[in-house]
Amino acid sequence: MVDPTNRVIYRATPKGAGKVALISGGGSGHEPLHGGFVGLGMLDAACAGEVFTSPTPDQMLEATTAVDRGAGVLHIVKNYTGDVLNFEMAAELAAANGIEVATVVVNDDVAVEDSTWTAGRRGVGLTVLLEKIVGAAAEEGRDLAAITALAEKVNAGGRSMGVALTSCTVPAAGKPTFDLPEDQMEVGVGIHGEPGRTRVALEPAARIAERLVTPILEDAPFADGPAIVMLNGLGGTPMIELYLMYGEVAKLLEQAGVQVARVLVGNYITSLDMQGCSLTVLKADEELLGLWDAPVSTPGLRWGI
């Protein structure tokens, strides 16, 4: 259900009373994130900003108030300064109205410390996995403290890294956000086209896969074991290339002793029409796998129903 005035997307059927509600939101251009992840087993509402621009505290307050079922609301925030400040203000306003709000700030991108729009690490692909896992826990009826702790556990255990072959074009600007020669790629790119770690000549897929896997495993708080893995397209990448890249990534993860327990390959958090991909690896245990497998029914992610 869409509230076009406030630009908030809600579930068609609200959650039952006494359950924690989840909202997220951010700039548009990353579809299906976040609006496409509203539904049973994931978000209760998503606030859509202009393209690559944070929604306003008013939108977030509206959504928070509408979805609260008396058990509090978790704000899932990707670590960009605008989003963080606006969600903070919305949380304060909601608290003043007597709604209990907790916040998790996702910051999984290993590419860079600080960036164009961020203090600290950027929040990218892990947001998808977090919304799924925490959404399942909220359906189970866990309380806000438990759900917040779970969200922090997911954030602590997941890492992402991306690479762009082209820029994206913000419609209002009408020209590519950054210049990237046809024969080069941006390693460690952000989901708005923010610069990454390095710009290098195009390489074979196996080498690009190394550029994604190695920094994640170097940084991750785990060296091996089961993991939930997402190989995500940035919007303009052909599916044949995503499958091919996943094949290369899977080989490297196996060599490193990481067991792919669950996998997603497709467009889940995009950057408009950008060509490229990102890899997210989340250390998984029985709890996270159980929540991952729980039913979900959203436009962007659906199973078990």
Next chain:
Amino acid sequence: MVDPTNRVIYRATPKGAGKVALISGGGSGHEPLHGGFVGLGMLDAACAGEVFTSPTPDQMLEATTAVDRGAGVLHIVKNYTGDVLNFEMAAELAAANGIEVATVVVNDDVAVEDSTWTAGRRGVGLTVLLEKIVGAAAEEGRDLAAITALAEKVNAGGRSMGVALTSCTVPAAGKPTFDLPEDQMEVGVGIHGEPGRTRVALEPAARIAERLVTPILEDAPFADGPAIVMLNGLGGTPMIELYLMYGEVAKLLEQAGVQVARVLVGNYITSLDMQGCSLTVLKADEELLGLWDAPVSTPGLRWGI
């Protein structure tokens, strides 16, 4: 499970004895079709050809022989001359080996009668819906005659139409398949970039939606009622644009009295990196909706499991 020698993708766990098996295949570059639709509730095997090139009869015979569980095999063939001839030969070879084979040729594209690579209409997006629906019937244990009749029913009741904003680039060629100026689009494009009905200047999304919906409804054997609808990205289309286009399409279908009973929006049958989309509308009744909702677990389509 991949057989790299024969380039055939099989289910990890073969179907039980006595059930009809389904195979499909075609040129690569349309992922997730067909390899991504192998799994419980859809295909038993998929044969991958070179990019935009039919697989060989040998591959198809290998797959047919491997998946037969004693109840026969249905070949799901998109209507392109190469695919049709090769599947025909494979079916004859399999029959000579005592395997019962039936064939359905999908030809849902209303854009053009005959085309670059086709006698008669091209087979496009409806193939995805057919593989899902017929796959569910095969899991139920229906016999080959019933499954073939069901496949014909789906093919008779579904229509598709596509539009391209850019060409695609076959890797081996290294340059765009066709020239399409930046300010023009190809209406009625095929999934290999075959010419469509007309080339026109770019238009607003609402007008493009009309160019998809109108020819489908003019041609369809139904004027209104429930339908299964797929708004499919051709590979390079940003998700935000697919969602926007679906919004326009949904308005027009509603105005026409077509009730969207089920919907898919995303990349399901692609043309490498082509920007654009296709619309598929399948008249639905209780039988088709029940089979649609049945569990499916493949890389490209999953629910109920």
